[in-house]
Amino acid sequence: MLKVCHLYPDLLNLYGDRGNVMAYVRRCQWRGMEVEVYRINLGDPVDFQEMDFLFLGGGSDREQNLMAGDLEKRRELLQAAVEDGLVVLAICGGYQLLGRYYRTLEGQVIPGLGLLDFYTEAGRKRMIGNVAVELEIEGEPVRVTGFENHAGRTFLGQISPLGRVLVGYGNNGEDGTEGARYKNVFCSYLHGPLLPKNPRLVDYLISLALKRRGLPAELAPLDDRLERAAAEIMLKRLLK
Amino acid sequence: MAFRLRLILAILVAKVIMWLVRLLGRGKGSSLPGMVALRICPGILPCLARQARRGVIMVTGTNGKTTTNNMIARVVREAGYRVVVNAEGANLITGVTAAFLKAASLSGRVDCDYALLEVDEASFPRVTRQVYPNIVVITNFFRDQLDRYGELDKTISLIREALVQLSGTRLVLNADDPLVAPLAASTGKEAFYYGLGEHHQVASFSTAAREGRFCPHCGRELVYVYYHYSQLGNYRCPGCGFSRPFADVEGTEVSPGSHRVSVRLRSPAGSCELVIPVPGLYNLYNGLAAFSAGLLLGVEPEVIISALAAYTPATGRMERFRYRDKAVLLNLVKNPTGFNEGLNTLLSLPGPVDVLIAINDNDADGRDISWLWDVDFEVLEEHHFRINFLVCTGQRGAEMAVRLKYAGVPLEKIVVEEMPRAVEHVLSGSGKTAYLLATYTALWPLERILSGYAKRENHVESLPSVS
Numbered sequence: 001m002l003k004v005c006h007l008y009p010d011l012l013n014l015y016g017d018r019g020n021v022m023a024y025v026r027r028c029q030w031r032g033m034e035v036e037v038y039r040i041n042l043g044d045p046v047d048f049q050e051m052d053f054l055f056l057g058g059g060s061d062r063e064q065n066l067m068a069g070d071l072e073k074r075r076e077l078l079q080a081a082v083e084d085g086l087v088v089l090a091i092c093g094g095y096q097l098l099g100r101y102y103r104t105l106e107g108q109v110i111p112g113l114g115l116l117d118f119y120t121e122a123g124r125k126r127m128i129g130n131v132a133v134e135l136e137i138e139g140e141p142v143r144v145t146g147f148e149n150h151a152g153r154t155f156l157g158q159i160s161p162l163g164r165v166l167v168g169y170g171n172n173g174e175d176g177t178e179g180a181r182y183k184n185v186f187c188s189y190l191h192g193p194l195l196p197k198n199p200r201l202v203d204y205l206i207s208l209a210l211k212r213r214g215l216p217a218e219l220a221p222l223d224d225r226l227e228r229a230a231a232e233i234m235l236k237r238l239l240k
Numbered sequence: 241m242a243f244r245l246r247l248i249l250a251i252l253v254a255k256v257i258m259w260l261v262r263l264l265g266r267g268k269g270s271s272l273p274g275m276v277a278l279r280i281c282p283g284i285l286p287c288l289a290r291q292a293r294r295g296v297i298m299v300t301g302t303n304g305k306t307t308t309n310n311m312i313a314r315v316v317r318e319a320g321y322r323v324v325v326n327a328e329g330a331n332l333i334t335g336v337t338a339a340f341l342k343a344a345s346l347s348g349r350v351d352c353d354y355a356l357l358e359v360d361e362a363s364f365p366r367v368t369r370q371v372y373p374n375i376v377v378i379t380n381f382f383r384d385q386l387d388r389y390g391e392l393d394k395t396i397s398l399i400r401e402a403l404v405q406l407s408g409t410r411l412v413l414n415a416d417d418p419l420v421a422p423l424a425a426s427t428g429k430e431a432f433y434y435g436l437g438e439h440h441q442v443a444s445f446s447t448a449a450r451e452g453r454f455c456p457h458c459g460r461e462l463v464y465v466y467y468h469y470s471q472l473g474n475y476r477c478p479g480c481g482f483s484r485p486f487a488d489v490e491g492t493e494v495s496p497g498s499h500r501v502s503v504r505l506r507s508p509a510g511s512c513e514l515v516i517p518v519p520g521l522y523n524l525y526n527g528l529a530a531f532s533a534g535l536l537l538g539v540e541p542e543v544i545i546s547a548l549a550a551y552t553p554a555t556g557r558m559e560r561f562r563y564r565d566k567a568v569l570l571n572l573v574k575n576p577t578g579f580n581e582g583l584n585t586l587l588s589l590p591g592p593v594d595v596l597i598a599i600n601d602n603d604a605d606g607r608d609i610s611w612l613w614d615v616d617f618e619v620l621e622e623h624h625f626r627i628n629f630l631v632c633t634g635q636r637g638a639e640m641a642v643r644l645k646y647a648g649v650p651l652e653k654i655v656v657e658e659m660p661r662a663v664e665h666v667l668s669g670s671g672k673t674a675y676l677l678a679t680y681t682a683l684w685p686l687e688r689i690l691s692g693y694a695k696r697e698n699h700v701e702s703l704p705s706v707s
Contacts, residue, residue, distance in 0.1 A: 010453065016613025022646050066459075129607070147608045192610045196646050197639070226645050229656065230638035 001034040002209060005051040007094075008059070008067045009039045015149070017057030017091055019193035024053055027202050031220050042070045048081035052209040058092030058191065068097065068110075075113050082115055085212045087205050088185040091194065095179070095187040096120045096152050116182045117157035123173075126151045131168030131190055132238045133178045137204050144198045145234040146190030154189075156180055162188050167238045184208050197231060199224045243283065247348045250281035254341040270326070273341055274334035285333070287348065288340035289371040292324065292355040296371055297533060299358045300399065301379030301420070303578050304526040305331060307518075308379055309358035311530035311551055318547035319539040321353035331360040333367050354537075361395045365402040375536060376403065377412040377529050381419040382470060382577045383611070392419075403427040412532045414525065415487040416472040422456045422482070432536055434528040435487035436468055436494065436503075436521075457482050468521060470577045489532045491524060496588070505531065509541045515549050518558050519588065522581045527551075558585075559687070561694035563667045568674045568694050572683055574605070576614040579677070583619055586675050591626040594669030596662055598634040598682035605679040609636050612643045621648030628671045631655045633662035634682045663689045 006021045021037065028035045040046045048054065059067070071078075082088065096102055099118040102110045112120075128149045135142050143166070153172035161171065162179025170178035170189065179188035186205070188194055195202045199222070207217035254273035261272065277284055289296060299309040306329040313325040326339035336357050344350050359367045361381075378399070383392050396419060403409065404427050411427075414420045415435035424431035453471065455462055460479035467473035476483040491503035491514070501524045502515040516527040527548055534544035553559060561568035569589075573579045586593060601607050620627065630653060632640040641656045657665060663686065666674045678686050 015608065016610035019610075019613030019643075019646070022613070026646050026648075147610055149608065192608070193613055196613070196642055223651065226638065226641045226651075226654065226656070230642050233638050 001036060002028055002052040002206075003050060004035055004037045005046060005048070005054045006037060006039050007054060007056045007071075008041060009057075010041055011067050012057040012059040012094060014058045014092070015147070015191040016193050017055075017191060020057070020089060020091065020195040021055050023193075023195035023199075023202050024055070024205065027199065027222065028206060030222055033206075042067060046074075048074070048077050048086060049084060051081070051086060052213065053205060054081075054086060054088045056088070056090040056094030056097070058094055071097065071113065075115075078113070079115055082183060082185055085184050085208075087209045087212070089195070089205065090185070090187045091191055092150060092189055095189065096154065098185070098187060099154065100157075102152060116180060116185065116187070117159045118154055118180055119157075120152040120154045122151050123153050124151075127153075127169035127173055129168055130234070130238055131170065131178070132166040132235055133163040133168070133170065133190065134166055135163035135198075135201065137200050140200075142198070142200045143231065143235055144190065144194065144201070145231060145238065146188075146192035146194055146197065148189045148191070150189055154180075162186055184212070197227065199227050243281070243287075244348075246281035247284060247287065248346065250277040250284050251341060251344050251346055251348060253277065253280060254338070255346075258338075258342065270328045270330035270338050271332065271334040272338075274330075274337035277341055278334065278337055285337050285340065285370045288337075288344055288350050289355060291350040292352050294321065294353045294537075295374035296355045296357065297375045297377065297537075298364075298367070298371075298373040299356075299377045299379065299529075300361055300364050301377075301414075302361065302382040302575065304379040304522060304529070305329075305358040305360075307523060307553065308377060308526040308529045309356055310553075311526055311548055312377070312533045313356045314551055315530055315534040315539055315544050315547040316354050316356065316537065318550075319534075319537075319543050322351060323354050323356055324350065324352045325356040326358060329358065331358045332363045333370075336363075336367055336371070361399060364399050368402045368406060372406065373409055375410050375412060375533060377533055378414065378420050378423060379525065379529060380414055380417045380470075380472065380577075382575055383614075396423075399423070400426055403429060410536065412529060412536065413485075414472070414529070415485050416468060416474070416525075418456065418462055418471060418475050418482075418484070421485055424485075431485075432489075432532055433485050433487045434489040434525075434532045435484065435491075436472075436524065436528070437487075437490050437492040438466055438474070455479060455482050469581065472525075489528055489535070491528055494521070494524065496521065501527075503527075507531070507535060507541070509535060512541055512545060514545055517549065517551060518553055520558075520581055520585050522578070523558075560697040561690055562697055563674065563694035566667070566672065566674055568667070568676070568690065570676045570678070570683070570687065570690065572680065573677045574679060576611050576616075579612075579615040582677050583616065586677075587619065587623055587626065589673045589675060591673070592628050592671040593626060593673045593675050594628045594666045594671035595630040596666040596674070596676040596678075596686075597630060597632050597637075597640050598659065598662070598676070598678035598686055599632070599636040599640045600634045600679050600682040601636050602681045604681050609639060612640065615643075617644060617647035617649070620644070624649055624653060627653065628669050629653045629655055629665075631657055631662045631665050633657055633659045634679065637662075659685060660689055663693070667693055 025035050098115045099112045103121045105122045131148050161177035165176050165178050210217040254277040257273040324343045411429045411431040413431050415433035455477035458480040462475040465474040489507040493504040500517050559570045
């Protein structure tokens with residue numbers, strides 16, 4: 001059985017973030033795998049090591065401040081699980097929080113969890129719009145679309161991006177990178193949400209989780225015609 | 241006199257544009273004339289608006305603005321007054337201006353008692369700087385089109401600041417929304433509250449998209465005695481004692497139907513029964529808001545009740561058509577809460593139902609369609625046997641289909657088609673009812689295609705029964 005942890009589902013649920021968890025759960029279930037979802041809110045106990053997939057979404061400033069303190073207390077346990085290969089997807093605000101710091105427009109430095117080597121600086125202009133990104137999954141290029149809406153500009157240190165921007169801003173609107181990847185942690189600014197639009201990535205995240213448990217990671221193929229059609233229509237529109 | 245000349249020129253040009261837009265069949269001409277007139281004569285709006293003899297009533301909030309505003313218009317007309325109203329949902333400053341232009345004579349005279357204006361939340365500060373509202377009705381606050389407005393907190397604070405600038409304005413507030421109710425205290429305005437009491441439908445469905453979970457004063461999580469939907473209900477803060485205010489107009493004993501909803505009302509004018517010929521709890525809230533506004537304006541309760549009983553919805557607010565022996569319903573959807581209510585209505589319709597969902601992502605719809613993942617389509621998984629199929633169309637129809645798939649709707653019931661073919665498909669289904677849901681800019685083309693096949697229903701059938 002796979003254990004899925006949705007962190008702060010009530011606080012960080014901006015822009016349909018929960019769609020990522022739905023996609024993960026459904027694609028496991030469609031293959032007959034048992035999945036249990038743990039919705040972890042402020043103060044709830046959770047053992048990250050025991051989890052197979054952890055999802056962290058984005059929230060508004062007020063909500064993000066509420067949970068940042070709570071997450072800080074869980075930092076060591078989360079770090080140990082990440083180093084152990086826990087599969088994590090973090091979007092937007094959740095993404096920024098995993099890095100070293102966030103610098104506001106006024107120059108105030110808000111420390112992040114420091115689990116990944118990147119930092120974020122607020123910009124005056126929000127980066128909003130449809131995005132097309134090319135990711136590489138097991139050596140194969142995969143094109144994904146989504147929507148981004150962030151004021152923070154993220155700059156990567158010793159860490160690889162999740163993908164390359166084809167249309168849109170991505171991490172910072174300058175270097176053409178989008179998101180970040182460290183061990184089995186995947187970070188992205190793409191909401192919309194990312195996973196349901198990208199079955200290849202979900203399946204990759206599922207097989208990474210199975211591998212970590214020492215289970216066979218070969219996944220039976222599913223009928224993904226709707227997802228493919230939707231992606232093609234949006235890509236055609238964005239790349240013309 | 242330069243202003244006078246500009247004024248007359250602006251009105252003249254605007255009227256020509258309105259006429260041309262109609263002639264070319266390009267929509268109803270509800271904002272372009274306003275835009276042009278404001279260019280020619282920037283001071284035109286206050287000049288026209290202050291001619292409303294008895295004053296201006298504004299309706300703002302996330303959901304229910306158009307319906308509430310049109311219901312108030314109906315009430316005030318029934319009471320014998322002349323009104324100016326932006327009835328087509330054109331609620332930016334251009335649309336508000338156009339409503340006055342339509343009513344103005346070429347010399348700039350507006351002959352009306354009341355102006356009834358629905359005003360977009362983000363435009364509210366700008367409009368109230370030019371037009372003084374005697375009464376402001378606030379329906380509710382939900383997350384809507386974030387990519388346009390930013391965060392909900394910001395929208396609410398913009399409205400609060402705009403209200404603080406006004407003196408003597410009275411508020412009509414939804415007591416059941418913890419995001420709306422505090423506006424009386426925080427602006428120092430006199431408020432009249434409406435709300436729904438406990439009734440047998442009370443539950444906690446649709447908890448996923450709840451917005452106002454936290455106390456607006458101290459940040460503690462609110463405790464609820466019951467919910468109606470989303471964050472609307474009877475709430476109390478365990479920290480600072482903030483709680484749902486006493487509702488001056490309160491509905492109890494709700495009896496919902498597929499065509500109407502009725503409720504027993506307690507109000508300062510006594511107890512009575514209110515029937516609204518459109519279904520859904522959210523429309524009941526709109527009716528309560530309109531009833532409250534009517535009372536504040538001094539309209540007799542019996543007059544208000546008969547006006548609301550004869551209410552006919554504006555485009556997309558549950559319009560009815562008939563195709564052969566099939567009832568066709570067309571409904572606007574624009575955010576998770578409204579869509580959830582639309583799905584509840586769908587599941588209350590006599591089945592089986594053929595469904596069409598049209599999703600566009602133009603500016604007026606919101607360019608980001610992520611909110612579809614906050615809608616509880618999962619209710620369809622359990623009830624899909626009541627639905628023959630769901631046809632998805634519009635610019636983002638394919639992504640709508642993906643959403644339905646992940647909600648657990650069987651793949652063979654999901655279809656993606658171009659709009660004309662999609663309409664044919666939904667009309668030719670074997671269901672008793674065709675139910676069409678569309679975002680704002682998908683609504684007009686849909687309505688146009690639909691009118692080619694189906695007959696618009698006059699509302700005789702949907703008049704309330706005497707119960």
